[in-house]
Amino acid sequence: xxxxxxxxxxxxxxxxxxxxxxxxxxxxxxxxxxxxxxxxxxxxxxxxxxxxxxxxxxxxxxxxxxxxxxxxxxxxxxxxxxxxxxxxxxxxxxxxxxxxxxxxxxxxxxxxxxxxxxxxxxxxxxxxxxxxxxxxxxxxxxxxxxxxxxxxxxxxxxxxxxxxxxxxxxxxxxxxxxxxxxxxxxxxxxxxxxxxxxxxxxxxxxxxx
Amino acid sequence: xxxxxxxxxxxxxxxxxxxxxxxxxxxxxxxxxxxxxxxxxxxxxxxxxxxxxxxxxxxxxxxxxxxxxxxxxxxxxxxxxxxxxxxxxxxxxxxxxxxxxxxxxxxxxxxxxxxxxxxxxxxxxxxxxxxxxxxxxxxxxxxxxxxxxxxxxxxxxxxxxxxxxxxxxxxxxxxxxxxxxxxxxxxxxxxxxxxxxxxxxxxxxxxxx
Amino acid sequence: xxxxxxxxxxxxxxxxxxxxxxxxxxxxxxxxxxxxxxxxxxxxxxxxxxxxxxxxxxxxxxxxxxxxxxxxxxxxxxxxxxxxxxxxxxxxxxxxxxxxxxxxxxxxxxxxxxxxxxxxxxxxxxxxxxxxxxxxxxxxxxxxxxxxxxxxxxxxxxxxxxxxxxxxxxxxxxxxxxxxxxxxxxxxxxxxxxxxxxxxxxxxxxxxx
Amino acid sequence: xxxxxxxxxxxxxxxxxxxxxxxxxxxxxxxxxxxxxxxxxxxxxxxxxxxxxxxxxxxxxxxxxxxxxxxxxxxxxxxxxxxxxxxxxxxxxxxxxxxxxxxxxxxxxxxxxxxxxxxxxxxxxxxxxxxxxxxxxxxxxxxxxxxxxxxxxxxxxxxxxxxxxxxxxxxxxxxxxxxxxxxxxxxxxxxxxxxxxxxxxxxxxxxxx
DNA sequence: TATGAATGAGAGTTCATTCAT
DNA sequence: AATGAATGAACTCTCATTCAT
Numbered sequence: 001x002x003x004x005x006x007x008x009x010x011x012x013x014x015x016x017x018x019x020x021x022x023x024x025x026x027x028x029x030x031x032x033x034x035x036x037x038x039x040x041x042x043x044x045x046x047x048x049x050x051x052x053x054x055x056x057x058x059x060x061x062x063x064x065x066x067x068x069x070x071x072x073x074x075x076x077x078x079x080x081x082x083x084x085x086x087x088x089x090x091x092x093x094x095x096x097x098x099x100x101x102x103x104x105x106x107x108x109x110x111x112x113x114x115x116x117x118x119x120x121x122x123x124x125x126x127x128x129x130x131x132x133x134x135x136x137x138x139x140x141x142x143x144x145x146x147x148x149x150x151x152x153x154x155x156x157x158x159x160x161x162x163x164x165x166x167x168x169x170x171x172x173x174x175x176x177x178x179x180x181x182x183x184x185x186x187x188x189x190x191x192x193x194x195x196x197x198x199x200x201x202x203x204x205x206x207x208x209x
Numbered sequence: 210x211x212x213x214x215x216x217x218x219x220x221x222x223x224x225x226x227x228x229x230x231x232x233x234x235x236x237x238x239x240x241x242x243x244x245x246x247x248x249x250x251x252x253x254x255x256x257x258x259x260x261x262x263x264x265x266x267x268x269x270x271x272x273x274x275x276x277x278x279x280x281x282x283x284x285x286x287x288x289x290x291x292x293x294x295x296x297x298x299x300x301x302x303x304x305x306x307x308x309x310x311x312x313x314x315x316x317x318x319x320x321x322x323x324x325x326x327x328x329x330x331x332x333x334x335x336x337x338x339x340x341x342x343x344x345x346x347x348x349x350x351x352x353x354x355x356x357x358x359x360x361x362x363x364x365x366x367x368x369x370x371x372x373x374x375x376x377x378x379x380x381x382x383x384x385x386x387x388x389x390x391x392x393x394x395x396x397x398x399x400x401x402x403x404x405x406x407x408x409x410x411x412x413x414x415x416x417x418x
Numbered sequence: 419x420x421x422x423x424x425x426x427x428x429x430x431x432x433x434x435x436x437x438x439x440x441x442x443x444x445x446x447x448x449x450x451x452x453x454x455x456x457x458x459x460x461x462x463x464x465x466x467x468x469x470x471x472x473x474x475x476x477x478x479x480x481x482x483x484x485x486x487x488x489x490x491x492x493x494x495x496x497x498x499x500x501x502x503x504x505x506x507x508x509x510x511x512x513x514x515x516x517x518x519x520x521x522x523x524x525x526x527x528x529x530x531x532x533x534x535x536x537x538x539x540x541x542x543x544x545x546x547x548x549x550x551x552x553x554x555x556x557x558x559x560x561x562x563x564x565x566x567x568x569x570x571x572x573x574x575x576x577x578x579x580x581x582x583x584x585x586x587x588x589x590x591x592x593x594x595x596x597x598x599x600x601x602x603x604x605x606x607x608x609x610x611x612x613x614x615x616x617x618x619x620x621x622x623x624x625x626x627x
Numbered sequence: 628x629x630x631x632x633x634x635x636x637x638x639x640x641x642x643x644x645x646x647x648x649x650x651x652x653x654x655x656x657x658x659x660x661x662x663x664x665x666x667x668x669x670x671x672x673x674x675x676x677x678x679x680x681x682x683x684x685x686x687x688x689x690x691x692x693x694x695x696x697x698x699x700x701x702x703x704x705x706x707x708x709x710x711x712x713x714x715x716x717x718x719x720x721x722x723x724x725x726x727x728x729x730x731x732x733x734x735x736x737x738x739x740x741x742x743x744x745x746x747x748x749x750x751x752x753x754x755x756x757x758x759x760x761x762x763x764x765x766x767x768x769x770x771x772x773x774x775x776x777x778x779x780x781x782x783x784x785x786x787x788x789x790x791x792x793x794x795x796x797x798x799x800x801x802x803x804x805x806x807x808x809x810x811x812x813x814x815x816x817x818x819x820x821x822x823x824x825x826x827x828x829x830x831x832x833x834x835x836x
Numbered sequence: 837t838a839t840g841a842a843t844g845a846g847a848g849t850t851c852a853t854t855c856a857t
Numbered sequence: 858a859a860t861g862a863a864t865g866a867a868c869t870c871t872c873a874t875t876c877a878t
Binding site: 214218252254 | 860864
Binding site: 562566569570572573574575576577580581582583584585587588590591592594595596597598599600602603604605606608609610611612613617620621622 | 771775778779781782783784785786789790791792793794796797799800801803804805806807808809811812813814815817818819820821822826829830831
C-alpha cells in the first residue's frame with residue numbers, strides 16, 4: 001500500500017505513458033528514453049524517478065492495455081449469445097494490436113511478469129465467465145479452459161504484425177480456423193491439459209526462453 | 210554465378226554460422242558480432258568479410274534453417290497417410306524452434322525477404338503437394354491452401370518461446386486446436402481468402418509493421 | 419536563440435575544445451574522439467552530447483580561431499599607418515598557425531562552410547576597412563579587394579607547416595614577395611577579378627574539390 | 628642498383644599506379660588499398676609486394692608527377708623570353724593540379740621525402756637555369772633563388788583546390804600578384820634568405836609539422 | 837522534486853597490413 | 858610470384874542509467 005502520488009508527479013506519469021505510447025507506436029520499442037522524455041516534456045531523470053527502469057515503463061504501458069482489454073471482456077459479458085460475446089472479445093482485443101506497432105513487442109518481449117500480474121486480477125474473472133457460459137450453451141468444446149483464451153490471442157496476434165498490402169486483417173482468417181477448432185463437433189483429445197490458474201500466471205510471468 | 214570459396218574461407222564461414230547459431234540460441238539476436246567472432250575463433254573483420262553486415266549473417270542462418278525445414282517437408286511426402294504426413298511435418302518443424310532461442314526473432318524480425326525467397330523455391334512445392342493429398346483424402350477442409358501452412362506455423366511458434374516449468378510443449382495443445390479446426394466436419398466460411406503464391410511471398414517479404 | 423549552458427556543461431565544453439586543440443596540434447586531425455575525451459577528462463559520450471558529431475567539434479574550434487583572428491583585425495585598425503596595420507594583421511594571424519599543427523587541416527579540410535559563416539560576420543568588416551584605408555593612403559594596389567586578403571593568407575599558410583630545421587618562419591620570405599606584389603608601382607592587370615562578398619562566402623563554404 | 632622487374636611484375640606495378648591515380652583523383656587519398664588493388668585487377672598482397680606500404684605507393688605516384696613537371700621545365704627552357712618561360716612553366720605545372728583531386732594531399736601530406744629526392748635530381752637543374760636566365764634578362768628580382776620556385780608553387784597550389792562555381796582558375800589571380808612581387812622594380816629586402824640546395828631538400832624531405 | 841549533464845560499455849564498421857594457399 | 862583471407866586495433870556513434878545542480 002502506497003500513498004497516492006502528488007498531483008504534479010501523477011501528471012508527469014501520465015505524460016510519460018502517453019508519450020511512450022505514441023513514440024512506441026510510431027517507431028517501435030527501440031527508441032531511447034531521452035526521446036520519450038523529450039516528447040513528454042520532462043527530463044530523463046524524471047522518467048527514472050517515476051519508473052525505476054525502462055522495462056517498468058513498458059510494463060506500466062501494458063497495465064493500461066490490459067485495462068482496456070479487461071473493459072472489452074466485461075462488455076462482452078453483456079451478450080446473450082455467449083459464443084458471440086467470446087468471439088467479439090477476442091476480435092476486439094486483437095484489433096487493438098493493429099493500431100500499435102511495438103505492442104506485440106510489449107506483450108512478447110519478456111515483460112510477461114507484469115502482464116500476468118495485471119491479467120490475473122483484472123482480466124481473468126470476466127474471461128472465465130465468458131468461457132463458462134459458452135460451454136454451458138454448448139458452443140465451446142468442453143476441454144478448454146479460460147486460461148486458453150489469452151494464449152490463443154498470443155498466438156493469433158503474431159500474425160497481426162505482418163506487413164505488405166495483403167496483410168491487413170489476414171489474422172482474421174487464421175482466427176477463423178482456430179474458432180472452428182474450438183467449436184468442432186468432433187474434438188480430438190488434446191495432447192496437453194490446460195494450464196491451471198497458478199501455472200498460467202507463472203508461465204506468462206516467466207522470462208522468455 | 211560465383212566461384213566457390215577457398216577452403217579456409219569456407220571453413221570460417223561455417224564456423225561463424227555455427228557460432229552465431231549457438232550464441233543466438235543462448236542469448237538472443239542482440240549479441241554483438243565481436244562475441245560471435247570470438248566464439249568462432251576468428252577476428253571480427255573476418256566476420257565482416259564473409260557477411261557484409263550483421264543482417265546478412267542472420268539471413269544466411271535463415272537459409273540453413275529453411276533448408277532443414279524443406280528436408281522435413283520432403284520426408285513427410287513419403288507418408289501414405291497424407292494427414293499424418295502434414296501434421297508430422299508441422300510438428301517437426303515447430304520442434305526445431307524449441308531448441309533455438311532467437312529463431313523466432315530470426316523468422317519474425319523483418320528478415321522476411323530472405324525467408325520468402327528461400328521458402329518459395331525450396332519449401333512450397335512439397336507443402337503444396339502435402340496439402341493437395343490431404344484434401345484429396347478428405348482429411349483437410351477444402352478452403353485452405355498450401356500458403357496457409359507456413360502462416361499457421363508462424364502463429365503456433367509464437368507459443369514455443371514461452372518460458373517457465375509448464376511451458377514445455379505447451380504449443381502442442383494449441384496446435385491440437387488448430388488441427389481440429391483444419392479437419393472439422395463443419396467448417397464455417399473463413400472471412401478472408403488465402404494468400405495466393407505471389408501475395409504470400411510479398412507478405413513474408415515485406416518489412417514488419 | 420538558446421539558453422546558456424549549465425555551468426558544468428560549459429566547463430566541459432571548454433575542456434573539450436582545449437583538449438581537441440592540444441591533441442590536434444600534437445597529432446593532427448585524425449585522432450579519435452576517445453583520445454580527445456580522455457585528454458579532457460570526460461567520457462566520450464559527453465563529447466557527443468556537446469558536439470553532435472566530430473565535424474561540429476572541429477567547427478567549434480574554428481569559430482574560436484576566427485574569433486581570435488577577428489580580434490587581431492580590430493587591433494590592426496588602431497594603426498595610423500594603414501599598410502603597417504594590414505601587414506601586421508596578416509603576419510599575426512599567420513603566426514597563429516605556427517603553433518598549431520592541424521589548424522590548416524581545419525581551415526582547408528572542407529569545413530569551409532563554418533569558416534565562411536563565421537568569417538563573414540566577424541572578420542570581413544574590419545578587413546574591408548583595413549584594405550580601404552591602405553588604398554586610400556596609396557600603399558596598396560587599387561585592383562585588390564578585401565576578399566583577397568583571406569585568400570592570400572590561405573596561400574601563405576600552406577608554407578607554415580613545412581618541417582625541418584630551416585622551415586621556421588620561412589613563410590615570411592614568401593609573404594614578403596607577395597607584399598611586394600601588393601604594393602608594386604607597376605601592377606600588371608590581374609587575369610581574374612576578385613570575388614565579391616557573396617562569391618567569397620560561397621567559395622570558402624563549398625566543399626573542397 | 629637493382630635488377631629490372633620481371634615483365635609481369637612491371638605490368639602490375641603500372642596497373643597499380645594507374646589505378647591509384649584514377650581512384651585518388653575520383654575519391655581523394657582516403658580510399659583503401661583493397662579498392663585500388665581491385666581497380667587494378669590484382670590482389671592486395673600483390674600491391675604490398677610492389678609497394679612495401681601505402682605511403683610508398685603514393686610516393687611512386689609522386690615520382691610520375693614530378694617527371695611530368697620536369698618535362699614541362701625542360702620545355703620551358705626553349706623559350707627565348709626567359710620570364711615567359713618561367714611563368715609558363717609555373718602555370719603549366721599548376722594546371723596539373725586542377726585535374727587531380729588528391730594531388731595536393733599527395734604533395735602536402737608529409738610525403739616530402741620522396742618529392743625532394745625526385746625533385747633534386749630531375750627538376751632542379753632546369754629550374755635553376757630558368758631562374759638564372761630570367762635574372763640575367765632583368766625580369767626577375769635578384770634576391771630570389773631557384774629554390775624559391777617550388778615553394779611558390781606549393782603556396783599557390785593551395786588555392787587550386789577551392790571548390791564552388793567561382794573557384795575555377797582563381798589561383799591565377801593570386802599567382803598574378805606573386806609574379807608582380809617577383810618582378811617589382813622596388814623590391815624590399817626579404818626577411819629571410821632563400822634556402823640553399825641542401826636545406827631545400829632537407830626541408831621538403833622533413834615530416835610536416 | 838525535477839532537471840539536464842555525464843557516463844562507460846558496447847554497437848557496427850573499416851583499414852593498413854600480414855599470412856596461408 | 859601472386860592471390861584472397863585473415864587480422865585486431867581503431868573509428869564514430871548510441872543507450873540505459875546515475876549524478877550534480
